Amino acid sequence: MKRKSISYAKWGYIFIAPFFIVFLVCTFYPLLSTFYNSLFENYWDASTFSQVGPNFVGLGNFKKLFTADAKGNVDILTYTANTMIMWIAGAIPQLAFSLLLAVIFTSTSLNVKGQTFFKTVIYLPNLIMAAAFAMLFFTLFSNVGPINQIISGGVSDKIVDFFNNVVTSRGIIAFINFLMWFGNTTIMLMAGIMGIDQSLLEAAAIDGATSGQVFRKITLPLLSPILVYVIITSLIGGFQMYDVPQVITSGLGNPNRSTMTLIMYLNRFLGTTKNYGMAGAVSVLVFIITGILSFGVYRSIVSGRSDPKPKKSKSKGVL
Amino acid sequence: MSNINFKPVGHDKGNATTKSIARVFAYIFLIFVTILSLFSIYFLIINSTRSNGQLQGGFSALPSKYFFSNLKTAWNDTALFTIPRGMWNSFIIAALGCLITTYFSAMTAYGVHVYDFALKGFAFNFILIVMMIPTQVSAVGFVQLVRNVHLENTYWPLIIPAIAAPAVFFYMKQNIESTLPLEVIEAARVDGSSEFRTFNTIALPMLKPAMAVQMIFAFVASWNNYFTPALIIDKSDKWTLPIMMAVLRSKINSQNGDLGEVYMMILLSIIPVVIVYLFLSKYIVKGVALGAVKG
Numbered sequence: 001m002k003r004k005s006i007s008y009a010k011w012g013y014i015f016i017a018p019f020f021i022v023f024l025v026c027t028f029y030p031l032l033s034t035f036y037n038s039l040f041e042n043y044w045d046a047s048t049f050s051q052v053g054p055n056f057v058g059l060g061n062f063k064k065l066f067t068a069d070a071k072g073n074v075d076i077l078t079y080t081a082n083t084m085i086m087w088i089a090g091a092i093p094q095l096a097f098s099l100l101l102a103v104i105f106t107s108t109s110l111n112v113k114g115q116t117f118f119k120t121v122i123y124l125p126n127l128i129m130a131a132a133f134a135m136l137f138f139t140l141f142s143n144v145g146p147i148n149q150i151i152s153g154g155v156s157d158k159i160v161d162f163f164n165n166v167v168t169s170r171g172i173i174a175f176i177n178f179l180m181w182f183g184n185t186t187i188m189l190m191a192g193i194m195g196i197d198q199s200l201l202e203a204a205a206i207d208g209a210t211s212g213q214v215f216r217k218i219t220l221p222l223l224s225p226i227l228v229y230v231i232i233t234s235l236i237g238g239f240q241m242y243d244v245p246q247v248i249t250s251g252l253g254n255p256n257r258s259t260m261t262l263i264m265y266l267n268r269f270l271g272t273t274k275n276y277g278m279a280g281a282v283s284v285l286v287f288i289i290t291g292i293l294s295f296g297v298y299r300s301i302v303s304g305r306s307d308p309k310p311k312k313s314k315s316k317g318v319l
Numbered sequence: 320m321s322n323i324n325f326k327p328v329g330h331d332k333g334n335a336t337t338k339s340i341a342r343v344f345a346y347i348f349l350i351f352v353t354i355l356s357l358f359s360i361y362f363l364i365i366n367s368t369r370s371n372g373q374l375q376g377g378f379s380a381l382p383s384k385y386f387f388s389n390l391k392t393a394w395n396d397t398a399l400f401t402i403p404r405g406m407w408n409s410f411i412i413a414a415l416g417c418l419i420t421t422y423f424s425a426m427t428a429y430g431v432h433v434y435d436f437a438l439k440g441f442a443f444n445f446i447l448i449v450m451m452i453p454t455q456v457s458a459v460g461f462v463q464l465v466r467n468v469h470l471e472n473t474y475w476p477l478i479i480p481a482i483a484a485p486a487v488f489f490y491m492k493q494n495i496e497s498t499l500p501l502e503v504i505e506a507a508r509v510d511g512s513s514e515f516r517t518f519n520t521i522a523l524p525m526l527k528p529a530m531a532v533q534m535i536f537a538f539v540a541s542w543n544n545y546f547t548p549a550l551i552i553d554k555s556d557k558w559t560l561p562i563m564m565a566v567l568r569s570k571i572n573s574q575n576g577d578l579g580e581v582y583m584m585i586l587l588s589i590i591p592v593v594i595v596y597l598f599l600s601k602y603i604v605k606g607v608a609l610g611a612v613k614g
Binding site for chain 1: 357
């Protein structure tokens with residue numbers, strides 16, 4: 001693979017040109033202009049029907065973002081916390097289920113039949129439109145929906161008002177996220193487990209290790225790079241949480257803004273007020289957070305690639 | 320991927336019962352997970368066959384006979400939006416998007432793989448670095464750009480950016496490294512093939528399986544995309560299905576309309592992808608696994 005390439009350098013540039021031109025125009029320039037916008041006061045004042053700005057305010061928008069309101073609330077911190085709570089509530093069962101499923105599917109002693117069927121089923125929710133999924137769960141869990149019909153058995157005071165309760169609203173959103181992603185994570189972890197050198201597991205078994213010991217002492221440590229990758233990418237996805245809570249709460253983040261996420265907040269600034277300044281400031285914050293996380297992913301990809309046999313994990317420090 | 324033959328390990332005599340108990344638990348768990356994955360879809364399908372009166376009256380696990388009348392109502396309703404219109408709009412964007420995203424990603428991967436040029440390393444690392452940047456963080460600038468060039472309410476801003484898809488590029492690059500020997504290209508060149516011709520007629524056919532997988536993913540991602548289209552399109556005849564779902568949700572309280580129709584509309588917006596998936600699931604699941612082997 002590391003043979004000398006053909007020296008037709010100009011063709012290299014021609015072939016990658018469309019990608020880079022489109023990237024620069026459609027992503028990079030908008031990114032820079034978003035940063036630039038964050039330094040300006042620039043919005044439509046609906047109360048006076050007039051455009052305010054753009055006026056240069058330096059870091060004024062950021063200051064405003066972190067200024068507490070009359071009740072001592074800092075919106076952006078609340079929304080960051082909401083986002084993280086819903087992410088964690090979905091990610092923990094997601095990892096637990098995926099790990100268990102990956103072990104079941106790859107275990108030779110269990111030798112589970114019907115794997116193709118089960119894998120097909122668990123991956124299906126990942127392909128379903130998040131907006132439609134959210135709409136479906138809204139109707140299923142609404143006060144007149146089938147879940148309440150089952151719970152209450154027709155008695156009206158037994159109805160659970162799922163979307164007026166902080167825990168159940170967040171729970172349903174987290175559950176949808178979990179449902180949509182655990183199949184994907186399972187397949188990732190399976191690929192990781194199957195990359196582990198089987199002779200290590202055999203050697204441990206011959207030495208009398210139980211399957212639980214093999215899992216904890218060998219599989220899990222060797223799986224940790226891919227686990228880290230899965231967790232970081234899931235966290236980056238978590239910060240982008242938008243479709244499900246936006247559709248389920250119709251953009252309001254109810255009850256009492258407890259399901260309002262960072263991107264919903266960003267989207268609200270892009271609505272009727274066209275508050276490009278504040279929207280820009282929120283974008284910069286999300287960019288910084290995801291940027292730091294992405295760097296971790298980048299490092300793991302680069303180190304994975306420089307490994308001559310990336311699929312086979314080495315027995316470094318194990319056994 | 321599951322056809323690697325491992326030798327069975329840990330064959331202790333006393334293990335037989337523990338093993339069969341473990342198997343029973345494994346199957347119980349798998350059935351539980353299957354129910355978890357499918358119950359909402361099951362409810363959706365059942366409810367789409369029931370009339371509004373039946374749906375208001377109580378839950379039933381069995382289908383009724385109103386499927387086609389619900390379908391007719393949902394299909395012909397133009398009060399908020401027209402579902403067939405939304406399906407067509409979503410299809411056009413997703414189809415064009417998935418074609419150009421795979422073609423140009425393959426082209427970029429080919430450029431980086433085959434040719435030697437000064438900025439090659441930089442180009443590759445740059446794409447890797449920007450791969451994880453969420454599209455949302457550049458939305459402010461993107462919306463302004465689209466307004467400045469007067470492309471709001473058109474599909475160009477949803478299709479053109481698909482040319483630069485870092486994640487698809489990365490997948491194609493991984494794939495091209497293992498499927499396309501440089502000797503083949505040198506041979507084609509000796510035979511007098513131009514660079515573009517070599518790419519289009521020799522390299523692309525070799526990359527077909529990888530492109531097919533990425534095409535499916537790109538199509539589904541575009542079909543399901545809600546954030547960007549909602550920012551660009553506000554004319555109701557140009558809405559895509561995810562926007563329609565959001566509108567349906569926002570109107571459902573005030574409208575209090577036909578619930579059978581609501582379920583049917585949800586079903587119509589997800590069913591094309593589900594049908595495609597049922598036919599191609601083998602390749603899709605394999606594709607995810609291949610993408611996973613990088614860490």
